[in-house]
Amino acid sequence: MEFYKNYLVFTSDYKKKFHFLSIENVKDNWTFDIDWSFVLNPKKPKMFLESNNEEIENKADLEAEKESEEIINNFTLSENKELLAFTSSDKSLFLCKIDNDKTVTILSRRVFMRASSILRFSCCGKYLFLADKTGDTFVYSCDDEGDEYLSSGKWIFGHISQILDLQIAPDFSCIVTSDRDEKIRVTNYPDTHEIEAFCLGHKEFVSSLTFLKKDNIMMSASGDKTLRTWDYRKGKELQKIEFPFVPITIYSSSIREGFGLIAMSSDDNKIYIYEYKFESSEYINLSCIGENLYPNEFDFNIHDNKVFVKYLKNEHLQIDIFDMDNKLFQPFCNVSETFKDDVEGKIFKPFDVSLLFKKKYDNVKPFINRKRARIESQIRK
Amino acid sequence: MDTEKASEVRLPQKRYYRQRAHSNPISDHSFNYPAHPNELIDGTAENHESWNELYPNIGDRKCEFADLGCGYGGFLISLGETFPDKISIGMEIRVKVSNYVQDRIEALRALNPGKYNNVACVRTNSMKYLTNYFHKGQLSKMFFLYPDPHFKKSKHKWRIINPSLLSEYAYVLRKGGLLYTVTDVNDLHQWMTQHLSNHLSFERLTLEEEKADILYDKLLNRSEEAQKVERNHGEKFLAIFKRV
Numbered sequence: 001m002e003f004y005k006n007y008l009v010f011t012s013d014y015k016k017k018f019h020f021l022s023i024e025n026v027k028d029n030w031t032f033d034i035d036w037s038f039v040l041n042p043k044k045p046k047m048f049l050e051s052n053n054e055e056i057e058n059k060a061d062l063e064a065e066k067e068s069e070e071i072i073n074n075f076t077l078s079e080n081k082e083l084l085a086f087t088s089s090d091k092s093l094f095l096c097k098i099d100n101d102k103t104v105t106i107l108s109r110r111v112f113m114r115a116s117s118i119l120r121f122s123c124c125g126k127y128l129f130l131a132d133k134t135g136d137t138f139v140y141s142c143d144d145e146g147d148e149y150l151s152s153g154k155w156i157f158g159h160i161s162q163i164l165d166l167q168i169a170p171d172f173s174c175i176v177t178s179d180r181d182e183k184i185r186v187t188n189y190p191d192t193h194e195i196e197a198f199c200l201g202h203k204e205f206v207s208s209l210t211f212l213k214k215d216n217i218m219m220s221a222s223g224d225k226t227l228r229t230w231d232y233r234k235g236k237e238l239q240k241i242e243f244p245f246v247p248i249t250i251y252s253s254s255i256r257e258g259f260g261l262i263a264m265s266s267d268d269n270k271i272y273i274y275e276y277k278f279e280s281s282e283y284i285n286l287s288c289i290g291e292n293l294y295p296n297e298f299d300f301n302i303h304d305n306k307v308f309v310k311y312l313k314n315e316h317l318q319i320d321i322f323d324m325d326n327k328l329f330q331p332f333c334n335v336s337e338t339f340k341d342d343v344e345g346k347i348f349k350p351f352d353v354s355l356l357f358k359k360k361y362d363n364v365k366p367f368i369n370r371k372r373a374r375i376e377s378q379i380r381k
Numbered sequence: 382m383d384t385e386k387a388s389e390v391r392l393p394q395k396r397y398y399r400q401r402a403h404s405n406p407i408s409d410h411s412f413n414y415p416a417h418p419n420e421l422i423d424g425t426a427e428n429h430e431s432w433n434e435l436y437p438n439i440g441d442r443k444c445e446f447a448d449l450g451c452g453y454g455g456f457l458i459s460l461g462e463t464f465p466d467k468i469s470i471g472m473e474i475r476v477k478v479s480n481y482v483q484d485r486i487e488a489l490r491a492l493n494p495g496k497y498n499n500v501a502c503v504r505t506n507s508m509k510y511l512t513n514y515f516h517k518g519q520l521s522k523m524f525f526l527y528p529d530p531h532f533k534k535s536k537h538k539w540r541i542i543n544p545s546l547l548s549e550y551a552y553v554l555r556k557g558g559l560l561y562t563v564t565d566v567n568d569l570h571q572w573m574t575q576h577l578s579n580h581l582s583f584e585r586l587t588l589e590e591e592k593a594d595i596l597y598d599k600l601l602n603r604s605e606e607a608q609k610v611e612r613n614h615g616e617k618f619l620a621i622f623k624r625v
């Protein structure tokens with residue numbers, strides 16, 4: 001769930017369309033129907049040194065996938081809110097321009113190589129960063145001077161692990177990525193060959209990152225059941241907050257100087273809302289929603305001092321708002337009715353976070369035991 | 382750590398420690414590693430020795446040299462002899478091989494009291510956990526000797542020198558520090574030097590500077606792999622890059 005000016009933007013109808021819904025007036029809404037026949041630029045992104053831009057070898061494979069099967073995987077909007085980018089299940093990256101008259105124009109459709117995990121715009125939407133499941137990060141130009149926005153992606157850096165989140169620091173000086181190996185890497189921008197710091201200390205995968213903008217603090221959520229805050233340019237841990245559950249995705253916003261609003265989803269299928277006071281590092285649980293959240297359909301985000309939560313309620317999609325003013329969740333919009341979407345039988349399998357935990361198997365102990373037995377038998381001889 | 386304790390201290394015998402050559406450095410094995418380099422200093426790493434435990438009388442010195450994929454440790458030990466005041470670590474992914482090096486060092490220490498206290502070996506996947514061990518700029522020398530070539534293109538990602546990792550190597554190496562590569566596979570040599578030359582944090586030394594390095598001969602002769610290449614009359618390719 002993202003925002004375009006005063007509109008909530010989310011995918012619906014089996015992840016095939018984008019809905020835009022005014023946060024002031026639910027009657028003000030519109031839908032972007034994707035033209036799945038838009039021409040694909042099949043040039044593969046540049047990997048490492050390979051200079052020749054090979055084309056995807058088996059284009060037939062791409063076309064074999066039925067158009068109607070394609071769905072939206074990840075999407076993002078640029079800070080200046082004019083660009084929308086999304087990846088689809090056929091491994092193409094769409095770049096679109098949102099026009100003032102509530103229409104969206106597709107500018108380009110480019111190829112990426114492996115399942116994407118994250119998509120983010122750089123400041124003012126000049127570049128798009130795409131991190132994939134094997135740990136590689138690519139940059140795609142969005143410049144509309146010349147035809148840069150049509151050009152293939154370029155590899156910029158990688159993790160030897162699955163990247164789970166990528167965020168750009170509020171001052172655009174670095175890109176921060178987190179992975180399944182407990183690591184948070186702070187890469188200089190635009191000098192992406194330089195690593196500024198690693199923020200280490202988590203004991204499990206780091207699934208989500210957020211910047212508390214006014215105070216320039218980064219927060220991370222991990223499978224080790226903690227949220228941690230960081231002086232990220234120094235790689236220094238500031239605070240660790242422990243929970244009885246696994247925090248999965250976090251969003252934050254600065255409500256006023258020194259105070260942050262944090263919304264976080266968890267492996268117990270709830271969304272928790274906290275107020276966070278930087279100076280004393282105190283946090284107060286304001287609310288929690290989750291009695292009937294189906295993990296497969298829930299989505300949320302923060303806009304100013306409001307938290308929007310989309311979830312499946314009695315067979316229809318519903319959006320509720322949590323408002324800092326009255327600190328309550330209130331119904332906002334019945335999405336299925338407003339957009340005439342049919343949700344029945346179109347439930348997605350939720351991503352199972354438990355898969356991110358590593359299976360532990362000890363291959364040292366058996367060897368040491370055999371060795372001990374050998375040495376003992378030698379001594380006996 | 383157990384030693385081969387018969388009636389007297391003996392060097393370990395390699396035949397008990399042999400292991401299949403290639404392991405996949407990307408898969409999910411279990412490793413015990415510090416969550417943060419500080420844990421090696423204050424001794425809080427779970428199931429892992431601290432610097433103090435690895436090196437008797439390390440004092441306030443820091444580990445500065447790292448031999449990545451040290452194999453049976455021949456070069457590592459010779460490195461420790463060449464620089465008796467410097468602390469060197471070998472990192473090796475294979476259980477038995479790293480255990481052999483640990484036993485070998487322990488036996489050497491017992492046979493030569495007061496010596497070999499500046500070398501140690503840990504079992505780890507250096508491609509994943511290097512930065513869990515070292516702070517930014519902590520190392521002044523890194524060695525990649527006869528690394529596994531992973532010939533297939535689809536396995537190039539497994540190569541211990543690859544563009545993703547070079548930035549991490551530049552992170553743990555201090556400015557002016559040196560990165561050494563030696564291989565008997567020309568293709569791999571080309572690949573490593575090309576990627577290192579293309580990386581903005583590394584600059585290759587001149588041929589004269591490379592030859593003048595005090596370790597030049599040892600790099601070509603001291604490790605077990607170097608000796609194997611020697612026996613087979615293979616060629617060896619060496620390169621030294623400076624962190625700029």
Ligand SMILES: C[S@@+](CC[C@H](N)C(=O)[O-])C[C@H]1O[C@@H](n2cnc3c(N)ncnc32)[C@H](O)[C@@H]1O
Pocket residue numbers: 402404406449450451452453454456472473474475478505506507508509525526527528529541604605606607
């Ligand atoms: C061909 S051997 C060379 C050993 C030694 N440097 C020598 O010259 O004799 C390469 C070694 O690197 C080790 N290795 C491979 N990948 C590794 C990794 N990711 N971390 C640590 N060691 C690794 C292998 O187990 C093997 O012992």
